[in-house]
Amino acid sequence: QAPMVESGGGLVQTGDSLRLSCAASGRTFSWRYLGWFRRAPGKDHEFVAALDWIDGDTFYVDSVKGRFTLSRTTEPHMLFLQMNNLKPEETGVYFCAAKFAWLTSDRYSSVDWYDYRDLGTQVTVST
Secondary structure, three states, rough: OOEEEOOOOEEEEEEEEEEEEEEOOOOOEEEEEEEEEEEEEOOOOOOEEEEEEOOOOOEHHHHHHHOOEEEEOOOOOOEEEEEEOHHHOOOEEEOOOOOOOOOOOOOOOOOOOOOOOOOOOOEEEEE
């Protein structure tokens, strides 16, 4: 069973909303950071948002602040990304990543820092 599975992507119009889900399994008790990243054609991975599961702190890239919101459930162990007022430039594959960590860190925006990432779910925002 894959440690993480995303869902919730789709084709929407500019200004619409989507709610992405990341269902985690396995060693969820030892994952401290869960993050969302976006991968668009011809572009590098882009950090979108992250959650410190222990402290509950959330982090967002500046471009989504006020529009995207992270939330979670503990049973089952899931992370949600509510995306409102979507823009065409936010089209891409959104994937979830997990990091085992004992301490807090400011590296949550670096995809290479994470221990695991899943394949993702496609989000397409049309004009």
